[in-house]
Amino acid sequence: MALPQRQTDIGPPKYDQFLPPIIKKNYGKWKYHEVLTPGTMVHVAESGDKLYTVRVGSPRLLSTETIREICDLAEKYCDGYLRFTTRNNVEFLVSDKSKMDPLLAELKVKKYSVGGIGPRVSNVIHTQGWVHCHSACTDASGLVKAMMDELYDYFTTKELPNKVRLAVACCVNMCGAVHCSDIAIVAVHRKVPTINDEMVTKTCEIPTTIASCPTSAIRPNPAKKSVTINEEKCMYCGNCFTVCPPIDIHNPEEDGVAIVVGGKIGSLRTDPKFSKLAIPFFYNEPPRWPKVVAAIKNILETYAKHAKKHERVGEWIERIGWERFFKLTGIPFTFQHIDDFTFARDTFRTSAAFKY
Amino acid sequence: MSGKYKTPMLDELEKGPWPSFVTEIKKAAKKSPMADDELGQLEKSYVTKRGYWKHGGIVGVLGYGGGVIGRYSSLPEEFPGVAHFHTIRINQTSGFFYTAKALREICDIWDKYGSGLTNLHGSTGDLVLLGTKTQNLEAIFAEYSSRGWDLGGSGSAMRTPSCCVGPGRCEWSNYDTLDLTYNLTQEFQDELHRPAYPYKFKIKASGCACDCVASIARADLSIIGTWKGDIQIDQTEVKKYADSGMNIKAEIIDMCPTNCMAYDGKTLRIDNAECNRCMHCIAKMTKALRPGKERGATILVGSKAPIVVGSLLSWVIVPFIKVEPPYTELKNLIRKMIEWWDDNAKPRERIGELIETKGMRPFLEAIGVPPQPQQVKEPRKDPFFFWSESDFKK
Numbered sequence: 001m002a003l004p005q006r007q008t009d010i011g012p013p014k015y016d017q018f019l020p021p022i023i024k025k026n027y028g029k030w031k032y033h034e035v036l037t038p039g040t041m042v043h044v045a046e047s048g049d050k051l052y053t054v055r056v057g058s059p060r061l062l063s064t065e066t067i068r069e070i071c072d073l074a075e076k077y078c079d080g081y082l083r084f085t086t087r088n089n090v091e092f093l094v095s096d097k098s099k100m101d102p103l104l105a106e107l108k109v110k111k112y113s114v115g116g117i118g119p120r121v122s123n124v125i126h127t128q129g130w131v132h133c134h135s136a137c138t139d140a141s142g143l144v145k146a147m148m149d150e151l152y153d154y155f156t157t158k159e160l161p162n163k164v165r166l167a168v169a170c171c172v173n174m175c176g177a178v179h180c181s182d183i184a185i186v187a188v189h190r191k192v193p194t195i196n197d198e199m200v201t202k203t204c205e206i207p208t209t210i211a212s213c214p215t216s217a218i219r220p221n222p223a224k225k226s227v228t229i230n231e232e233k234c235m236y237c238g239n240c241f242t243v244c245p246p247i248d249i250h251n252p253e254e255d256g257v258a259i260v261v262g263g264k265i266g267s268l269r270t271d272p273k274f275s276k277l278a279i280p281f282f283y284n285e286p287p288r289w290p291k292v293v294a295a296i297k298n299i300l301e302t303y304a305k306h307a308k309k310h311e312r313v314g315e316w317i318e319r320i321g322w323e324r325f326f327k328l329t330g331i332p333f334t335f336q337h338i339d340d341f342t343f344a345r346d347t348f349r350t351s352a353a354f355k356y
Numbered sequence: 357m358s359g360k361y362k363t364p365m366l367d368e369l370e371k372g373p374w375p376s377f378v379t380e381i382k383k384a385a386k387k388s389p390m391a392d393d394e395l396g397q398l399e400k401s402y403v404t405k406r407g408y409w410k411h412g413g414i415v416g417v418l419g420y421g422g423g424v425i426g427r428y429s430s431l432p433e434e435f436p437g438v439a440h441f442h443t444i445r446i447n448q449t450s451g452f453f454y455t456a457k458a459l460r461e462i463c464d465i466w467d468k469y470g471s472g473l474t475n476l477h478g479s480t481g482d483l484v485l486l487g488t489k490t491q492n493l494e495a496i497f498a499e500y501s502s503r504g505w506d507l508g509g510s511g512s513a514m515r516t517p518s519c520c521v522g523p524g525r526c527e528w529s530n531y532d533t534l535d536l537t538y539n540l541t542q543e544f545q546d547e548l549h550r551p552a553y554p555y556k557f558k559i560k561a562s563g564c565a566c567d568c569v570a571s572i573a574r575a576d577l578s579i580i581g582t583w584k585g586d587i588q589i590d591q592t593e594v595k596k597y598a599d600s601g602m603n604i605k606a607e608i609i610d611m612c613p614t615n616c617m618a619y620d621g622k623t624l625r626i627d628n629a630e631c632n633r634c635m636h637c638i639a640k641m642t643k644a645l646r647p648g649k650e651r652g653a654t655i656l657v658g659s660k661a662p663i664v665v666g667s668l669l670s671w672v673i674v675p676f677i678k679v680e681p682p683y684t685e686l687k688n689l690i691r692k693m694i695e696w697w698d699d700n701a702k703p704r705e706r707i708g709e710l711i712e713t714k715g716m717r718p719f720l721e722a723i724g725v726p727p728q729p730q731q732v733k734e735p736r737k738d739p740f741f742f743w744s745e746s747d748f749k750k
Contacts, residue, residue, distance in 0.1 A: 004502035015450035028523035064463035071456035130401035149372030174661035
């Protein structure tokens with residue numbers, strides 16, 4: 001069968017052809033919005049027109065079968081118009097209010113997870129993990145599923161002091177937004193990589209491999225036409241593995257995950273913040289990582305109990321102090337918590353005023 | 357063809373209320389032997405606690421250097437269906453708006469040539485198609501491009517720009533994020549499809565400081581909407597918030613980072629000269645408060661994830677710029693930034709890292725932006741500052 005004529009450099013289709021008529025009419029002229037329930041909101045235009053939105057969580061990894069089912073719902077209730085959020089939720093854009101209740105009823109029957117709007121846990125930004133990535137040292141999708149099953153009520157109903165953004169990255173490349181999330185999981189290596197000298201000789205460019213190391217731990221090994229790694233200097237970032245795969249950073253028995261907390265993106269009240277280390281390590285425990293999930297829930301619920309209304313996790317911790325955070329959560333403080341890399345000297349305490 | 361594998365570990369992840377990715381893979385596996393082998397290999401990963409994907413090789417479509425990520429199983433004999441399992445990035449629409457008709461068309465093509473598995477969406481924003489074979493790539497590209505869909509970016513190239521919902525459905529958007537993103541994507545088509553940069557370059561456009569697309573943390577170039585002039589106040593709506601139980605003093609006045617607000621129980625006052633436009637009050641009292649009337653954006657540069665010497669948040673470079681079609685001033689500014697980076701960076705060095713290495717001054721001079729106090733949190737603390745010949749001429 002003949003293929004259609006290819007085109008190049010056309011870019012994406014223009015967005016306006018996917019906007020429902022109510023958006024075209026009120027484009028840039030929205031007046032306000034109200035969160036009606038944890039999974040629904042209404043945007044009111046200056047014209048008085050109202051656009052209703054129903055948000056449902058998705059696992060991000062979607063089969064075409066499920067996408068078609070979502071399309072069926074959009075056609076039945078939204079004239080075919082829908083969008084996705086930056087956090088992998090599906091949003092049904094409903095122009096006709098009378099279709100809201102039937103849509104919500106059908107979503108309930110089909111067991112969709114409606115929620116994620118307002119001061120709650122929204123969907124989790126995450127990476128590919130073992131599903132599809134070469135550098136993964138955990139499975140992001142499995143962690144997300146296990147975590148969201150446990151925190152489900154915080155997506156669908158329960159309120160928190162403010163929104164809580166969760167993320168999972170399956171290695172320190174952090175293709176997700178782990179470095180600026182309220183509570184996040186990042187997978188880490190803890191052992192110096194092993195070197196397959198013969199394959200390094202065959203497949204790697206030695207100068208590039210040496211230059212890839214941020215701590216200058218990699219030296220040439222002329223005898224073997226390969227490289228050596230100084231164990232004292234290696235911090236297991238895996239950057240060498242990315243440029244030279246025969247330097248294998250994976251170690252299934254000693255790889256695992258860390259939990260970081262307190263990051264945020266928006267400028268509301270306080271500046272955007274990086275996430276900081278809360279718990280340095282858990283072993284990978286597939287399929288449901290029970291200890292990791294319990295630790296996340298503990299941090300979330302300690303925050304929920306102690307933070308003031310509108311405070312994000314990082315704002316709460318900065319108000320009470322990190323020493324208090326470790327006490328309230330019962331998390332042990334270890335050598336790994338004390339920075340010894342590029343940001344180290346800004347993190348040491350320079351005042352005798354602190355709490356016990 | 358399906359159900360070739362027993363998956364007791366993954367089956368555990370079909371339990372519980374949150375939608376299951378395992379169920380999604382199983383749905384695809386009913387039709388696709390590729391998806392079935394994906395399931396089998398993933399179960400093995402859950403048992404052995406390691407991944408079985410090799411590094412990407414060079415695969416792609418004729419005339420492009422990016423958009424397809426080569427992915428091969430390291431166990432091709434055991435899982436032949438995923439011997440090749442390449443990712444295709446399709447450039448998403450601005451704001452992730454779709455119609456059911458368009459999505460169905462995307463699904464139909466994907467079912468014909470691929471695993472039937474997708475990501476809606478990838479971390480950068482692309483619509484990601486997970487898993488196909490090298491021999492299908494040209495056909496896939498012909499099918500999608502002939503229907504108006506193009507590939508996204510990958511490798512050392514301009515990556516697919518991405519944005520928040522913007523004026524499509526948000527009252528806080530200070531410029532047209534959807535239109536700017538579409539325009540910039542079109543402007544940089546060559547740079548997006550043919551990697552020629554030192555490393556990746558990401559652009560993200562947010563309509564306000566809430567930054568729903570995380571531009572300040574995840575984009576080399578962050579375009580964040582803002583305004584000049586007074587916040588518009590509707591005192592009647594302020595009163596309604598008070599009457600409906602909002603503690604305006606505790607929730608708004610006391611949480612204002614610059615203490616520029618006052619409320620006497622009747623009238624809300626804002627000392628706008630002291631406001632830093634953080635968005636807290638506007639986000640909490642959206643019916644009563646609206647941004648000022650002169651709209652534009654702050655341009656920030658440099659954010660990235662930790663590889664290799666630590667994460668960066670973007671730094672303020674241009675405090676305020678108008679963002680209006682045809683966006684000539686902004687496009688010229690971006691081109692100047694990229695040119696300086698392209699001329700000076702080592703391989704795999706992001707623009708933020710280069711600014712750290714070379715200093716902010718050479719960057720600002722190269723792009724023609726003067727020093728301004730808005731660019732720093734505080735002036736330098738050390739006495740070791742450089743002088744250029746140009747500083748002595750005055």
